[in-house]
Amino acid sequence: xxPIKIGLIGLSAEGSWASGSHLPALLKSPHYxxxxxxxxxxxxxxxxxxxxxxxxxxxxxxDVDSLVRDPNVDVVVVSVKTPEHYRLTxxxxxAKKDVFVEWPLGANLKQAEELTxxxxxxxxxxxxxxxxxxxxSVLKAKEMVAAGKLGDxxxxxxxxxxxxxxPVTPVALEYxxxxxxxxxxxxxxxxxxxxxxxxxxxxFKHLQATLANHQPKMPIVDPTSGKVLRTVDNDTADQVSxxxxxxxxxxxxxxxxxxxxxTEKGLYWEIRGTKGSLIIEGPNGLLEMFPxxxxxxxxxxxxxxxxxxxxxxxxxxxxxxxxxxxSGGPGSVPTFEDALVRHRMIDAIHRSHERGTRExxx
Amino acid sequence: xxPIKIGLIGLSAEGSWASGSHLPALLKSPHYxxxxxxxxxxxxxxxxxxxxxxxxxxxxxxDVDSLVRDPNVDVVVVSVKTPEHYRLTxxxxxAKKDVFVEWPLGANLKQAEELTxxxxxxxxxxxxxxxxxxxxSVLKAKEMVAAGKLGDxxxxxxxxxxxxxxPVTPVALEYxxxxxxxxxxxxxxxxxxxxxxxxxxxxFKHLQATLANHQPKMPIVDPTSGKVLRTVDNDTADQVSxxxxxxxxxxxxxxxxxxxxxTEKGLYWEIRGTKGSLIIEGPNGLLEMFPxxxxxxxxxxxxxxxxxxxxxxxxxxxxxxxxxxxSGGPGSVPTFEDALVRHRMIDAIHRSHERGTRExxx
Numbered sequence: 001x002x003p004i005k006i007g008l009i010g011l012s013a014e015g016s017w018a019s020g021s022h023l024p025a026l027l028k029s030p031h032y033x034x035x036x037x038x039x040x041x042x043x044x045x046x047x048x049x050x051x052x053x054x055x056x057x058x059x060x061x062x063d064v065d066s067l068v069r070d071p072n073v074d075v076v077v078v079s080v081k082t083p084e085h086y087r088l089t090x091x092x093x094x095a096k097k098d099v100f101v102e103w104p105l106g107a108n109l110k111q112a113e114e115l116t117x118x119x120x121x122x123x124x125x126x127x128x129x130x131x132x133x134x135x136x137s138v139l140k141a142k143e144m145v146a147a148g149k150l151g152d153x154x155x156x157x158x159x160x161x162x163x164x165x166x167p168v169t170p171v172a173l174e175y176x177x178x179x180x181x182x183x184x185x186x187x188x189x190x191x192x193x194x195x196x197x198x199x200x201x202x203x204f205k206h207l208q209a210t211l212a213n214h215q216p217k218m219p220i221v222d223p224t225s226g227k228v229l230r231t232v233d234n235d236t237a238d239q240v241s242x243x244x245x246x247x248x249x250x251x252x253x254x255x256x257x258x259x260x261x262x263t264e265k266g267l268y269w270e271i272r273g274t275k276g277s278l279i280i281e282g283p284n285g286l287l288e289m290f291p292x293x294x295x296x297x298x299x300x301x302x303x304x305x306x307x308x309x310x311x312x313x314x315x316x317x318x319x320x321x322x323x324x325x326x327s328g329g330p331g332s333v334p335t336f337e338d339a340l341v342r343h344r345m346i347d348a349i350h351r352s353h354e355r356g357t358r359e360x361x362x
Numbered sequence: 363x364x365p366i367k368i369g370l371i372g373l374s375a376e377g378s379w380a381s382g383s384h385l386p387a388l389l390k391s392p393h394y395x396x397x398x399x400x401x402x403x404x405x406x407x408x409x410x411x412x413x414x415x416x417x418x419x420x421x422x423x424x425d426v427d428s429l430v431r432d433p434n435v436d437v438v439v440v441s442v443k444t445p446e447h448y449r450l451t452x453x454x455x456x457a458k459k460d461v462f463v464e465w466p467l468g469a470n471l472k473q474a475e476e477l478t479x480x481x482x483x484x485x486x487x488x489x490x491x492x493x494x495x496x497x498x499s500v501l502k503a504k505e506m507v508a509a510g511k512l513g514d515x516x517x518x519x520x521x522x523x524x525x526x527x528x529p530v531t532p533v534a535l536e537y538x539x540x541x542x543x544x545x546x547x548x549x550x551x552x553x554x555x556x557x558x559x560x561x562x563x564x565x566f567k568h569l570q571a572t573l574a575n576h577q578p579k580m581p582i583v584d585p586t587s588g589k590v591l592r593t594v595d596n597d598t599a600d601q602v603s604x605x606x607x608x609x610x611x612x613x614x615x616x617x618x619x620x621x622x623x624x625t626e627k628g629l630y631w632e633i634r635g636t637k638g639s640l641i642i643e644g645p646n647g648l649l650e651m652f653p654x655x656x657x658x659x660x661x662x663x664x665x666x667x668x669x670x671x672x673x674x675x676x677x678x679x680x681x682x683x684x685x686x687x688x689s690g691g692p693g694s695v696p697t698f699e700d701a702l703v704r705h706r707m708i709d710a711i712h713r714s715h716e717r718g719t720r721e722x723x724x
Contacts, residue, residue: 245572
């Protein structure tokens with residue numbers, strides 16, 4: 001079968017999420033070929049082609065309309081910052097291209113609803129970057145829960161650090177400090193962890209949430225020198241705490257704090273059942289990016305490490321998602337429909353926080 | 363100074379909380395003398411005197427009215443199961459005796475309010491068994507927080523196992539399965555941990571709570587043989603999750619699960635500040651009874667164990683509370699007023715759970 005032709009938006013010669021994850025995953029896969037790039041300028045796209053020594057002919061586009069009209073592109077990949085997702089994804093859908101969009105799908109629920117409806121109307125395949133679902137510990141946990149190894153699920157607690165929203169913010173992430181850009185501790189790190197939790201255990205019947213913003217003024221730093229460049233307004237949370245009841249009756253609690261964890265255990269996720277417990281640990285709450293370990297403890301027994309593959313680099317989970325996309329079939333990869341559930345959850349979290357209410361989102 | 367004369371209710375020759383905690387603490391202290399016991403029968407009280415070889419003359423009473431009229435008793439200690447607290451404490455207060463009552467003060471808020479008002483009207487000194495406040499890690503954490511070692515407090519998370527409300531219940535604790543007895547996972551283990559948290563960090567401005575009862579039918583077992591004697595109705599929670607905002611602005615999350623922890627870390631409590639974090643760990647959530655460790659992590663540094671005394675037996679924290687009571691002065695020991703705050707919190711937790719609302723209790 002001829003490889004699927006990828007038009008990639010967001011591959012920078014300076015390095016980026018796309019260069020550390022999509023690029024190695026796509027280059028390694030026999031199923032894909034990068035045939036086009038779109039950057040802000042054609043020169044910048046050409047620079048990326050050279051820098052990464054991309055094989056074959058790669059078209060360099062300077063605007064999205066040109067990329068989506070390229071007949072040599074099957075799938076448009078939107079791997080840029082959240083506030084640009086809607087603007088770049090919509091033309092791809094209108095051009096009936098299949099699409100991959102990084103999580104979150106949009107900067108807000110309205111954008112996510114519109115893109116999901118459009119993707120459905122156009123009948124295109126789509127994938128959302130919730131690749132925590134490909135994390136080997138998460139997949140194994142899901143399998144063990146489904147097989148009844150834990151018995152009935154009683155409760156689950158996830159305690160994690162979100163890395164972003166620490167005491168300073170690097171200049172490239174300054175846009176995350178504006179709530180309406182939709183790229184916050186609550187929408188990105190917390191939702192990657194929460195998506196994995198719901199993937200393994202099912203959705204919340206209802207939830208309550210408490211958020212806090214301790215740094216309404218945030219220092220912006222040069223990431224190389226660490227020098228503070230300026231201090232800007234921040235209207236996003238650096239603490240997120242969610243508790244609620246899952247559809248399966250278990251009480252679920254999720255805590256994401258901003259910044260780097262104080263110890264090497266920046267992710268602690270326990271799932272407790274009537275027969276035993278699972279413990280997933282990692283260096284921080286970004287289980288979609290960083291490797292995790294999995295332990296099983298039968299009641300009264302000793303913790304036993306469950307061997308799984310290790311997602312040692314950022315390309316691992318992303319690559320598995322691309323593999324699943326290539327093998328086709330609905331349900332094999334998270335879609336815009338899955339993203340929409342998560343966007344509705346984000347709105348429920350903020351409603352609960354603002355109103356002090358218990359909220360549902362399904 | 364002549365020793366303070368103690369009339370102890372609840373010392374059983376078969377062993378009990380009182381024999382493992384109050385008895386050794388009081389016997390060791392130069393400030394106290396046990397002068398009277400009250401048990402269900404005089405014979406049972408005499409048996410306890412013999413069993414523990416109590417020094418001096420110890421009067422043996424078979425009813426509370428007789429004990430509280432005993433002129434040789436300064437302080438009445440109520441160390442029995444929760445549903446009996448009100449019935450036994452009220453006559454002591456009416457007789458203008460100083461009192462110690464195990465936590466919880468009453469089986470419900472109404473009882474706690476009545477006893478607190480009565481103690482105040484009678485002008486007697488009183489102490490409540492919230493001796494987690496004497497836990498050396500807790501005291502040290504409070505001192506470090508107050509001294510600003512952590513900077514501003516951003517968030518705190520306590521994740522613990524409550525030991526009770528596991529898959530079976532020993533026959534002596536069967537009364538804990540009836541909500542109206544007021545001796546549940548939510549009111550006892552969770553409140554000991556929560557009281558310590560609020561002692562260190564201050565009270566909640568408001569909170570939200572989710573509870574669950576996965577075992578409406580509970581097997582009652584003989585603790586020696588492990589044999590199931592019968593299965594009874596249970597209307598109490600085996601999962602408690604609380605999240606909210608403290609008066610200092612930090613987001614606090616507390617999770618107590620029923621039963622024994624799957625690993626040796628049955629208590630994990632982290633306090634995060636702008637300068638550093640504290641980590642308190644223990645074998646389970648009963649930090650008022652079991653020893654804990656304390657670590658400090660300055661931001662960017664390595665966890666450093668903070669040396670404190672070790673509350674190696676159940677008499678340690680209780681003894682420290684008795685020491686504080688003997689040295690006098692208001693504020694040195696938790697009182698009924700402190701208990702009342704906690705009882706109001708319990709009601710707020712249940713209101714929030716039932717109504718899905720954010721609740722305050724101060």
